[in-house]
Amino acid sequence: MNSPALVLPDRTEVAIVGAGPTGLALAVTLAQAGVAFVLLDQQDEGVNTSRAAVVHARTLEVLDELGASSELISRGVRLTRFAVRDGARRLLTVPFDGLPTPHPYTLMVPQYETEAVLLARLRALGGDVHRPQQVSSIVQDQEGVTVTTSTGQTLRASYAVGADGMHSMVREASGIGFSGSAYAESFVLADVVMDWSPGPTEVSLTFGAAGLLVVAPLPGDHYRVVATTDQAPEQPDLAFVQQLLDQRAPGQASVTDVAWSSRFRVHHRVADSYRAQRMFLAGDAAHVHSPAGGQGMNTGIQDGYALGTAFARDTLDDYEAHRRPVAERVVAFTDRMTRIATTRNLAARTVRNTAMRLLAHTPLPGKLAAELAELNYR
Numbered sequence: 001m002n003s004p005a006l007v008l009p010d011r012t013e014v015a016i017v018g019a020g021p022t023g024l025a026l027a028v029t030l031a032q033a034g035v036a037f038v039l040l041d042q043q044d045e046g047v048n049t050s051r052a053a054v055v056h057a058r059t060l061e062v063l064d065e066l067g068a069s070s071e072l073i074s075r076g077v078r079l080t081r082f083a084v085r086d087g088a089r090r091l092l093t094v095p096f097d098g099l100p101t102p103h104p105y106t107l108m109v110p111q112y113e114t115e116a117v118l119l120a121r122l123r124a125l126g127g128d129v130h131r132p133q134q135v136s137s138i139v140q141d142q143e144g145v146t147v148t149t150s151t152g153q154t155l156r157a158s159y160a161v162g163a164d165g166m167h168s169m170v171r172e173a174s175g176i177g178f179s180g181s182a183y184a185e186s187f188v189l190a191d192v193v194m195d196w197s198p199g200p201t202e203v204s205l206t207f208g209a210a211g212l213l214v215v216a217p218l219p220g221d222h223y224r225v226v227a228t229t230d231q232a233p234e235q236p237d238l239a240f241v242q243q244l245l246d247q248r249a250p251g252q253a254s255v256t257d258v259a260w261s262s263r264f265r266v267h268h269r270v271a272d273s274y275r276a277q278r279m280f281l282a283g284d285a286a287h288v289h290s291p292a293g294g295q296g297m298n299t300g301i302q303d304g305y306a307l308g309t310a311f312a313r314d315t316l317d318d319y320e321a322h323r324r325p326v327a328e329r330v331v332a333f334t335d336r337m338t339r340i341a342t343t344r345n346l347a348a349r350t351v352r353n354t355a356m357r358l359l360a361h362t363p364l365p366g367k368l369a370a371e372l373a374e375l376n377y378r
Helices: 021-033 057-065 069-075 111-124 169-174 238-248 296-313 316-342 346-359 364-372
Strands: 011-017 037-040 077-079 081-086 089-095 106-108 135-140 145-149 154-162 178-196 203-207 213-218 222-229 253-271 279-281
Touching: 011 021, 011 145, 021 037, 021 111, 021 296, 037 154, 057 069, 057 296, 069 111, 077 213, 081 346, 081 364, 089 346, 089 364, 106 213, 135 169, 154 169, 169 279, 178 238, 178 316, 203 346, 213 238, 222 238, 238 253, 253 316, 296 316
Parallel strands: 011 037, 011 154, 081 203, 154 279
Antiparallel strands: 077 106, 081 089, 135 145, 145 154, 178 222, 178 253, 203 213, 213 222
């Protein structure tokens, strides 16, 4: 059952547009610090699809600070290995269990669980989401920002934050550019029940001439499947997912059910600025990139925490300097991973696979683990 619609106040300190993981993390941070805010979202209720499914160590450290980590960890699957394969042949293992963190693992948990835990924490602190509230315009002046909804209601705030995704209305209103481009391939994403011979103890990234394949265990004996493909149906069915697995991991998978699936195109972009006077950007409104490594939602949650902390400490001028270089690094890292994984040039694949096997015996796997876990971004 949905909660009764909240009355939109006339005024607040921070207006947050978008109640996904980024907006929720920002709201919880503000609530803990006693900073007034209004969190708006255009949907009647939170989404119930899994979408992002990886929570890395640095994000769990942030959730420790927000009082939300223990509950989320109880809902997920902890994994300590990330295997890189070419077909069935293992090239490299990235270990998370040696990371210098209270959370030396990656947590596999559907995004709706992450949002539910953050929302419960927000409500425990006395906050909530105003929904459905579609923002139709945002106008700023020297004293503040006026947010107008599609129903004609207005909210006056000292600042506004766009946590409203890649097609951010706040970013558009701010006039901030979004530099980058799209990948040629589309991505298939599916949560399935299947027999998977590598088993449920690690994430598998598989290279192949047909394209990239990622398989990761989820709670409830499900697996997340991500794959690049030239063309995909809008809702990939069991036969399509099985065909992808047969091509890229022959003899390793037998799918018995598809719980949810989607097709999407991926961009690699970073906002030209994270601030335009009294308007700020965070999460996918500020950066989007390949899902290789599962870093999108993680970077967004960390943005929300960093921006909330900056509001609380009155250090807003430091937010962009701290977080935009992180996004540039994540976008560059995931772009390299994607291009290395999706090359179809035989010579390049041979060199890549040979290099991976050699690098398996160097410090590189540990460095990759720290980069994926985003521990370098503290």
